[in-house]
Amino acid sequence: MSADMTTYDHGILPIQSLRAGIRDGWIAADPGIIDAQLQPASLDLRLGPKAYRVVSSFLPGPDRTVEQKLAEFDRYQEMYELDLSKPTVLERGCVYIVPLAERLSLPSGISAVASPKSSTGRLDVFTRLIVDRASGFEKVSAGYIGPMYLEIAPRTFSIVVRAGDRLNQIRFRVGATDTSDVQLQAAHDLDPVIFAGGASAEAVIADGLWVSVDLADRGGEPIAYRARRHAPLLDLSKVAHYDPLDFWEPIAGDGNGRLILNPDDFYLLASREGVRVPPGSSAEMVPYDTAAGEFRVHYAGFFDPGFGHRADGSGGTPAVLEVRSHEVPFALEHGQRVARLKYEQLLAVPDVLYGSGLGSNYAEQRLTLAKFFKPFVRRGAA
Numbered sequence: 001m002s003a004d005m006t007t008y009d010h011g012i013l014p015i016q017s018l019r020a021g022i023r024d025g026w027i028a029a030d031p032g033i034i035d036a037q038l039q040p041a042s043l044d045l046r047l048g049p050k051a052y053r054v055v056s057s058f059l060p061g062p063d064r065t066v067e068q069k070l071a072e073f074d075r076y077q078e079m080y081e082l083d084l085s086k087p088t089v090l091e092r093g094c095v096y097i098v099p100l101a102e103r104l105s106l107p108s109g110i111s112a113v114a115s116p117k118s119s120t121g122r123l124d125v126f127t128r129l130i131v132d133r134a135s136g137f138e139k140v141s142a143g144y145i146g147p148m149y150l151e152i153a154p155r156t157f158s159i160v161v162r163a164g165d166r167l168n169q170i171r172f173r174v175g176a177t178d179t180s181d182v183q184l185q186a187a188h189d190l191d192p193v194i195f196a197g198g199a200s201a202e203a204v205i206a207d208g209l210w211v212s213v214d215l216a217d218r219g220g221e222p223i224a225y226r227a228r229r230h231a232p233l234l235d236l237s238k239v240a241h242y243d244p245l246d247f248w249e250p251i252a253g254d255g256n257g258r259l260i261l262n263p264d265d266f267y268l269l270a271s272r273e274g275v276r277v278p279p280g281s282s283a284e285m286v287p288y289d290t291a292a293g294e295f296r297v298h299y300a301g302f303f304d305p306g307f308g309h310r311a312d313g314s315g316g317t318p319a320v321l322e323v324r325s326h327e328v329p330f331a332l333e334h335g336q337r338v339a340r341l342k343y344e345q346l347l348a349v350p351d352v353l354y355g356s357g358l359g360s361n362y363a364e365q366r367l368t369l370a371k372f373f374k375p376f377v378r379r380g381a382a
Contacts, residue, residue, distance in 0.1 A: 010175030012041050012282050013110070014305070014350035018172070026110075029102040037166065040304045040350040041282045044117065044166040045129075045148065046101040051082040051161075054095050057128075057151055065132040066149050070097065084163040089233060092154040097130070100148045101164070104131075104140065106172075112140035114170045115284070115301040121322050122370040123234065124156035124227060124266040127168050140170075156227045156266050157247065160235040167236075169302060171282070177344040179281070181205045184343055187278070193343070195274040195308075195316030208286060208340035211319055214272040215334035217253030222367060222376065224251040224259060227266040234372060244373045257334030261325035269323055270367040272335060274316025276308035279349045283307070283341045285319065297321050297339040305346060306353025318366055 013021070015038050021027040027043065037044040052070055055078040060069045073079035082088050082096070090096055106112065114129035115138065128137040130149045137151070150168055152161075161167075179187070185205050187193065192200035194209060204210040215223050225248040232246055244250075248268075251259065261267060277283045283303040308317035321339060323332075332338070369376065 008345060008347055011173070011177050011345040011347040013172040013174065014346050014348050015040050016351045017347060018043055021172070026105045026107060027102065028105070031101065033102070039169065040306060040352055040354055041346060042169040042171045042302055042304065043102070044169050045114070045150065047084055047150065047161060047163055047165045047167065048099040048101050049083070049085045049163040051084050051088065051090075051096050051098040051152075052079050053082060054079045054097055057095050057153070059130065059134055059136070060132060062133050062135055066097070066130055066147070067132075084161065087160050087162050087235065087237075090152060090154050090159050090161055092156060092158045094153070096152045098150045098152060100150055102170075103147045105145045106140065106143055108143045109174055110172050111142040112144075112170050112172045114138045114140070114168055116168050117166060118320075119370045119372070120167045122268060122320065123159065123372075124154070124322070124324075125159060125167065126153040126155055127151060129168060129170070156229070157231055157234045160233055160237070162237065165236050171302060173344075174347060179343040179345060181207065184209060187281075187343075191278055192316075193276045193278065195276065196272070198274070198315055201273060204337070206340075208342040209275070209283075210337045210340045211271040211273050211275060212335045213321065213332055213338045214270045214318065215253060215257045215259050215332060216272075217255050217257075220252055222250035223253045223269070225249065225268045225367070225369065226251055226262075236372065239371050240374055242373050244369055244376045247373070248369065250376065250378070259332045261323065261330045261332060263325050263327055263329060265325065267323040268367065268369065269321045269332075271319040271321060271339075274308055274318055275303070275341060276316045277303045277305055277343070277354070279305050279309065279353055280346050281305060281343050282346060283343045286340050286342055296326070297323050303341065304354035305350050306355055309353060309355070320368055 018038055022033055054073050058069055060066050116127045120127055128151045130151055131140050131144060132146045188203045194201050194203050228247055228249060282305055284301040
């Protein structure tokens with residue numbers, strides 16, 4: 001861990017501040033929060049014991065609670081309840097609302113933002129946090145007191161879940177946390193945040209750090225995975241259990257560094273660059289939104305302090321990109337910029353950093369599938 005003991009009066013709360021919030025009671029849960037939920041700068045949230053299948057997504061708006069909105073759905077027979085105390089199937093193409101085990105009593109100076117966990121985004125399971133009287137998803141205003149709910153919409157695979165499963169995470173903020181382009185460039189000059197071939201590379205910084213897609217031929221190894229439209233149920237309690245080929249079509253390079261995305265198919269790709277998040281920072285992947293809306297990159301946004309960080313200063317780790325094209329086929333080319341990272345300052349360096357020592361699943365990833373899958377091996381390979 002970095003020896004930097006600097007603290008600030010604004011930034012993302014590190015793990016030691018989250019532990020203090022639990023002790024002080026402004027983060028609470030039933031059952032109580034366990035250590036495995038605590039990440040270097042975020043808290044995993046757990047599904048509660050029941051879920052509601054609803055006819056559509058919604059926001060409660062400024063004058064209603066989520067429970068009041070659910071009561072409206074029930075009155076119009078547009079909802080039914082599911083029991084998550086046992087394994088339960090959430091069907092693709094359907095929308096579910098799940099009360100979470102955690103609730104908040106935020107101090108007046110602390111706000112929060114949520115995001116899907118990496119393993120959730122890589123399954124094309126769309127999740128968004130909702131709170132009472134909210135006019136937007138994923139954000140919790142400073143001073144909020146109340147429950148939290150998760151909207152879940154599996155888009156490609158039907159999944160099996162139960163109470164206690166962790167599909168999303170929440171990060172807490174004090175004041176302004178963004179790092180300006182000037183600050184990010186200065187930080188990169190001193191302590192690189194982007195690498196190529198294991199060495200520091202020139203950073204393309206414009207409203208964040210840009211990364212490009214890696215479509216170079218890998219000698220028969222996949223440059224991408226495309227989700228199969230018809231696949232078995234996927235149980236989120238089973239780690240390293242499933243054969244990837246039952247769920248994914250591996251795509252080899254074409255020798256020209258091109259890949260044409262089919263409309264509404266879901267792909268996993270990797271960034272050409274290795275990225276790094278220094279110990280005193282966190283980062284969020286911002287979806288690439290083209291003017292015509294041709295494709296979207298990345299559902300799961302949080303990169304914890306220490307991602308891609310090595311004590312000797314080498315390396316960086318590629319980002320896995322979750323990609324979906326819309327409306328028309330879209331041609332990607334090797335090295336095309338597809339997403340950007342927005343870096344944010346922490347209040348202090350966290351007591352623990354992202355990495356294999358924390359049990360992190362993607363510390364040494366390249367083009368890595370979600371943790372539920374066995375390592376990819378071509379059928380028929382020796």
